[in-house]
Amino acid sequence: MRKNLVFTIGIIFSFTFLPIAPVFAEEVQGQHILMTKEEFKDWLYNTEVTREIRLIQQHHTWLPSYKHFTGSNHFQMLLGMENHHKKTMGWSNIAQNITTFPDGKVAISRPLNDIPEGTIGQKANSIGIAIEHIGNFDIGHDVMTKEQKDTIIYINALLCIKFGLIPSIDSITYHHWWHLKTKERVLDAAASYNVKSCPGTAFFGGNSTASAKSYFYPLISDKMEEILETNQ
Numbered sequence: 001m002r003k004n005l006v007f008t009i010g011i012i013f014s015f016t017f018l019p020i021a022p023v024f025a026e027e028v029q030g031q032h033i034l035m036t037k038e039e040f041k042d043w044l045y046n047t048e049v050t051r052e053i054r055l056i057q058q059h060h061t062w063l064p065s066y067k068h069f070t071g072s073n074h075f076q077m078l079l080g081m082e083n084h085h086k087k088t089m090g091w092s093n094i095a096q097n098i099t100t101f102p103d104g105k106v107a108i109s110r111p112l113n114d115i116p117e118g119t120i121g122q123k124a125n126s127i128g129i130a131i132e133h134i135g136n137f138d139i140g141h142d143v144m145t146k147e148q149k150d151t152i153i154y155i156n157a158l159l160c161i162k163f164g165l166i167p168s169i170d171s172i173t174y175h176h177w178w179h180l181k182t183k184e185r186v187l188d189a190a191a192s193y194n195v196k197s198c199p200g201t202a203f204f205g206g207n208s209t210a211s212a213k214s215y216f217y218p219l220i221s222d223k224m225e226e227i228l229e230t231n232q
Contacts, residue, residue, distance in 0.1 A: 029075045031093075032082075033108045037151045040106045044158055049112045053163045055128040056156060056172045057120060059096065060199040065136040069102050077134065078107055091117040096132035098155065104147030106155060119196070120175050121183025128173075129159065137200025144203075157223035167217035167224075169209050174199055176207040 027034045035043060064077055082094040089095070095118040099107040110116060116130035133152060135142040156172060165171040169187065175198035177187045186195065187209050201207050205215030 029079070031109055031111075032075055032078045034074050035106055035108075037104060037106055037154045040108075040155055041158055043108065044162055047112060049162075051113055051115070052127055053112075053129055053159075054165070054171065055124060056159050056165070057116065057124060057128050057130045057175065058172065058199040058203070059118075059120075059130060059132045059175050060137045060203065061132055061134050062136045062138075062198065062200075064134060066102055066134075066142040069134060071103060074101055074105060074107060077101075078109060081132075082109070085117070089117075093117070096130040098129065098131045100131065100133045100148055100151050100155070102134060102145045102148050104145070104151045106151060119180065120178050123183055124173060124178055124185070131155070133199060133203075135200075137203045138197050139200075139202045141200075141202075149204075153219045153223050156220045157227055160220060160224055161227060167220045169212065172212070172217065172220070174203070174207050174212065177209070 033043070061081070064080070068077065078094070078099060081096075081099075085091045085095050086093065093114070094109045095116055097108065097110045097112055097114070097116055099109060101107070110130075112129060115125045116128055117125065118130060120128075120130075131152075133148065135144060135148070137144060156167075159165070160167060160171070169177075173185070175196050177185055177195070179186045179190060179194055180196065181194065197207060199207060203211075203216075204219075205211040
């Protein structure tokens with residue numbers, strides 16, 4: 001009953017939300033739009049997405065990591081990833097739709113109407129949105145800032161509301177759960193050499209399905225309720 005209510009309210013909310021804060025011109029370079037998480041909320045609910053979205057992917061960059069972020073080089077990092085993905089990986093564009101930064105900023109790059117590219121594979125990409133989190137969140141490396149953590153929870157909650165999703169292993173996925181060669185979802189049942197650690201062995205408590213269920217999805221569900229209650 002609660003899931004159906006969240007879905008129904010979310011659909012209504014996604015069509016009725018009106019913009020408050022615009023995205024200023026100086027926050028745009030090429031296809032990359034940089035904004036706060038609150039501006040992302042306005043942008044998202046005023047963006048028409050015509051393809052089916054059923055899966056929100058979580059990735060970490062690994063490289064670049066926190067040591068490469070200066071606090072003001074957002075666009076430089078985005079352009080670097082775009083060039084690497086196009087020139088080295090041979091993809092048509094930057095792989096991810098959305099990028100989060102250590103200071104809590106959010107960037108839109110690849111349009112949401114374009115399926116993401118990347119090594120997770122076509123099955124996950126065909127119905128997916130890819131979020132790349134700047135940082136190396138394997139154990140012993142970058143410790144996620146509160147600002148980035150808050151943004152990750154917030155934008156995942158907004159995306160779930162926008163597309164009528166309930167946080168679960170079927171709607172919010174980790175790259176770690178997909179086989180590198182077959183591109184099939186294997187969840188926790190794969191040897192380490194057959195999967196990436198992405199989004200990191202320390203990402204919100206770990207990269208297992210159990211850690212996602214215990215430490216990631218509940219935060220997103222709580223934030224969804226908070227957003228919906230605030231905008232009633």
